[in-house]
Amino acid sequence: MSLNRNEKAAVVADVSAQAAKSQTLALAEYRGLTVEHLNKLRKDAREKGVYLHVLKNTLARRAVAGTPFEVAAETMSGPLIYGFSEDAVAAAKVISDFAKGNDKLIIKGGAYAGKVLNADGVKALASIPSREVLLAQIAGLLKSPVQRLAGVMAALAEQRGAGAAAAETAEAPAADAAAAEAPAA
Numbered sequence: 001m002s003l004n005r006n007e008k009a010a011v012v013a014d015v016s017a018q019a020a021k022s023q024t025l026a027l028a029e030y031r032g033l034t035v036e037h038l039n040k041l042r043k044d045a046r047e048k049g050v051y052l053h054v055l056k057n058t059l060a061r062r063a064v065a066g067t068p069f070e071v072a073a074e075t076m077s078g079p080l081i082y083g084f085s086e087d088a089v090a091a092a093k094v095i096s097d098f099a100k101g102n103d104k105l106i107i108k109g110g111a112y113a114g115k116v117l118n119a120d121g122v123k124a125l126a127s128i129p130s131r132e133v134l135l136a137q138i139a140g141l142l143k144s145p146v147q148r149l150a151g152v153m154a155a156l157a158e159q160r161g162a163g164a165a166a167a168e169t170a171e172a173p174a175a176d177a178a179a180a181e182a183p184a185a
Contacts, residue, residue: 008059015063015082018051022084025069025111026091026122030054030081032104041081041098041105050091051084072111080108088112089128096126 003011019025030038045052055063057076064070069084085091092110099105107119117125129137 011055011059012063015053015055015060015084016067018084019064019067019069022051022069022086022091023088023112024083024085024091024125025064025072026083026085026095026117027072027075027080027108027110028083028095028099029078029106029108030104031079031106033102037102037104038081041094044098045083045091045094048090048094049085049087050094052081052091052094054079054081068114069111071114071116072109075109075116078108081105083110087131089125089130092117092122092126093130096123 033041042052057078057080060076060080060082061073064073081095083091083095085094092112095105095107099107107122109119110117110122110125112121112125
C-alpha cells in the first residue's frame with residue numbers, strides 16, 4: 001500500500017523527531033523473516049526503549065538528513081529495519097541479540113556519534129554493557145575501598161579489644177592476690 005504525500009511527510013517527521021533524540025541507529029536486513037519473528041523483534045525493542053520501524057529507504061534518507069545519522073545514508077538499500085535508541089547501545093544490542101538467534105536477520109550497519117558503523121561495529125557496540133550495568137560496576141569499585149577500610153578498622157578494634165581483655169584478665173588475678181595478702185582490718 002503506497003502512502004500519499006501527506007502520509008509520507010508525517011512518517012518523515014516522526015522518524016526525524018525520533019532521530020533527533022537518539023544516539024544510535026542500527027540497520028538490519030529482514031528479508032525472509034516471518035511476521036511472528038518480526039513481532040518478537042518489535043516486542044524486544046519496545047521493552048528496551050528502541051524505536052524500531054520498517055521504512056522505505058528514500059523516506060529514511062529524508063528523515064535522517066541534517067542529523068548525525070546522515071552518514072549512514074549510503075548503507076540504506078534493500079529491505080531494512082531501522083532501530084533508533086536514546087541509549088547508546090540499546091538499538092545495537094536488540095538487533096545483534098536477535099540476529100544471533102535468527103540467521104535471516106542480517107546486520108547491515110548503523111551510525112553512532114556521527115560515524116558510520118559496519119556490521120562488526122554494530123556488534124562491537126552491542127557488546128558494551130548497558131548504562132545501568134556500567135553504573136553498578138562503578139559503584140562497586142567505589143564501594144570496595146570503603147569496605148576494605150571498614151574491615152581493617154574492625155580488625156584493629158577487635159585486636160585492641162582482645163588485647164585490652166587479656167590485660168584485664170591478667171590484672172584481675174593480680175588484684176585478687178593483692179587483696180588476699182592484705183591484713184584484714
